[in-house]
Amino acid sequence: MKFYYKARNPSGRLVTGKVEAENRNKAVALLRERRFFVVELKESSSGGTTSFDLNKYFQQKVTTRELAVMCRQLATMVQAGVPILQSLNILSQQCDNKTLKEALQKVTGLLEGGKSLTEALKTYPKIFPQIFISMVEAGEVGGALDQVLERLAVNFEKEHDLKEKVKSAMTYPAVVVVIAVLAVVTLMVLVVPTFVNMLQDMNAPIPLTTQLIILISSFFKYYWYVCLLIVAGVIVGYKQAVKTEQGKKIKDNLVLKLPIFGPMLKKIIISRFCRSLSTLLKSGVPVLQSLDVVKNIAGNYAVIKSIEEAEKSIIEGQSISLPLQKSGVFPPMVTRMISIGEETGSIDALLEKIADFYEREVENIVARLSSMLEPVLIVGMGGVVGFIILSIMMPMFSVINNVK
Numbered sequence: 001m002k003f004y005y006k007a008r009n010p011s012g013r014l015v016t017g018k019v020e021a022e023n024r025n026k027a028v029a030l031l032r033e034r035r036f037f038v039v040e041l042k043e044s045s046s047g048g049t050t051s052f053d054l055n056k057y058f059q060q061k062v063t064t065r066e067l068a069v070m071c072r073q074l075a076t077m078v079q080a081g082v083p084i085l086q087s088l089n090i091l092s093q094q095c096d097n098k099t100l101k102e103a104l105q106k107v108t109g110l111l112e113g114g115k116s117l118t119e120a121l122k123t124y125p126k127i128f129p130q131i132f133i134s135m136v137e138a139g140e141v142g143g144a145l146d147q148v149l150e151r152l153a154v155n156f157e158k159e160h161d162l163k164e165k166v167k168s169a170m171t172y173p174a175v176v177v178v179i180a181v182l183a184v185v186t187l188m189v190l191v192v193p194t195f196v197n198m199l200q201d202m203n204a205p206i207p208l209t210t211q212l213i214i215l216i217s218s219f220f221k222y223y224w225y226v227c228l229l230i231v232a233g234v235i236v237g238y239k240q241a242v243k244t245e246q247g248k249k250i251k252d253n254l255v256l257k258l259p260i261f262g263p264m265l266k267k268i269i270i271s272r273f274c275r276s277l278s279t280l281l282k283s284g285v286p287v288l289q290s291l292d293v294v295k296n297i298a299g300n301y302a303v304i305k306s307i308e309e310a311e312k313s314i315i316e317g318q319s320i321s322l323p324l325q326k327s328g329v330f331p332p333m334v335t336r337m338i339s340i341g342e343e344t345g346s347i348d349a350l351l352e353k354i355a356d357f358y359e360r361e362v363e364n365i366v367a368r369l370s371s372m373l374e375p376v377l378i379v380g381m382g383g384v385v386g387f388i389i390l391s392i393m394m395p396m397f398s399v400i401n402n403v404k
Contacts, residue, residue: 003027003043007036014039028112038113040106060099062127064163068156070100071132075149084145085111103127116140130293131155131276138284148283155279159272162359166268169370173377180381185220187388192217195392205398209391252301256329264365269300270334271358273307278351287314302329320347 001023006016015036021027024041031038070091077087085108092104103124110120118137121128132152139148196214199206206214220227241247256262273294280290288311295307306327310320321339324330334354341347 001027001043003041005031005036005038006040007031007038009036024109025112028109038109041109041113042106060097062097062100062103064156064160066097066100067129067132068153068160070095070104071149071153071156075146075153078146078149084117099127117145130296131280134285134289134293135280135283138280142284144284151279151283155275158275158355158359162268162271162362165363165366169366172370173373176374176377176381180377180384183381183385184388187385188213188217188220189224192388192392193221195396199392199395202396206395207391209387210395213388213391249301256300256302260369264362264369266329267358267362267365269298269303270330271355271362273298273303274334274351274358275355278348278355281348281351287320291320300329302327306330 001021003019003021003024004016005019005027006014009015019027019030021030024043027041028038031041073091074087077090078084082090088104088108088111092101092108095101095104107117107120107124110123111117118133118140121133121136125133135148135152136145139145142148192213196217199210242251256266258265276294276297277290280293281287285293291307291311291314295304295311298304298307306324306329309323309327313323314320319339319342321335321342324338325332325335337350337354338347341350
């Protein structure tokens with residue numbers, strides 16, 4: 001069998017090449033004899049040339065649910081005394097997600113090359129999130145990898161469940177909006193022009209509302225590409241704007257101030273912050289490192305800035321709760337409970353209770369929002385369609401009345 005490798009030579013330079021061996025382990029052994037430190041090793045395709053791999057360009061996303069399952073299975077095997085290398089091999093063989101499967105295989109190769117699990121995981125930051133890497137590092141140092149993996153599994157499961165509840169609640173409104181847009185476009189492009197021809201043949205007087213509908217219909221029919229360009233321009237412009245620090249700051253502040261959705265998003269952020277920080281602290285990750293990890297997964301400019309202030313406060317020997325309170329993002333109940341946790345030495349337990357509370361709050365908001373949006377969207381869609389039809393029918397009614 002032929003294997004393609006990337007390795008570091010004795011001088012530290014990265015080299016690539018091919019090696020022939022009976023299996024993967026023997027290939028690693030041969031490279032070690034050459035005093036190479038293996039970085040990547042993969043079996044070559046038949047014919048000696050690498051094939052074009054679409055997965056390289058369109059990688060399958062690794063979900064929080066898949067990470068949760070992986071952590072749970074890995075924790076079970078480690079608790080049963082299965083060596084970590086063998087555990088990862090088993091996981092890679094039974095993994096359905098191609099991206100995660102390849103990553104686990106490469107991590108296994110790095111472990112065989114002499115790297116620690118943490119060092120191997122750091123090679124794939126897009127697949128394994130920072131919270132995962134930091135907690136695994138703490139687990140390796142503290143000799144409690146199985147417990148850390150259990151906590152990670154719970155953390156990812158909670159995050160997945162919350163996302164799914166929000167998604168399921170938003171699916172129906174999204175479908176209704178799409179149907180409404182398609183119905184309006186169909187009316188404007190196909191139905192309205194037919195009625196316009198009829199009105200012109202009847203020499204009917206056209207009211208202002210009907211003129212507006214005809215104008216919009218003509219624009220959709222003859223300048224539809226302009227609509228597409230406008231939509232594409234708005235999307236591209238928005239994406240470019242939020243890449244800048246000022247644009248992200250404005251967007252994140254506006255999102256938190258949205259009616260209904262703003263408070264819900266704030267509760268989701270607080271829940272994620274408290275759950276992640278609690279999990280990290282319970283696993284023995286230092287406070288500053290924990291805050292740095294949580295800051296990277298916060299996803300909101302205002303929250304990130306408040307966490308940075310908390311880091312400065314800790315460095316100066318002060319509390320976490322005060323800068324969080326000053327930020328205005330975290331409610332008094334949250335900052336007060338964090339303050340009590342700091343005083344009593346039970347901050348991880350209190351953070352978990354806060355996370356549980358806000359997850360229940362989000363669930364209640366989602367349930368109310370779903371039941372409230374359904375009738376509002378149906379009435380709104382009916383109103384728009386009714387307005388279009390009425391605007392077209394009014395001139396015809398006027399002609400019929402004049403004939404009588």
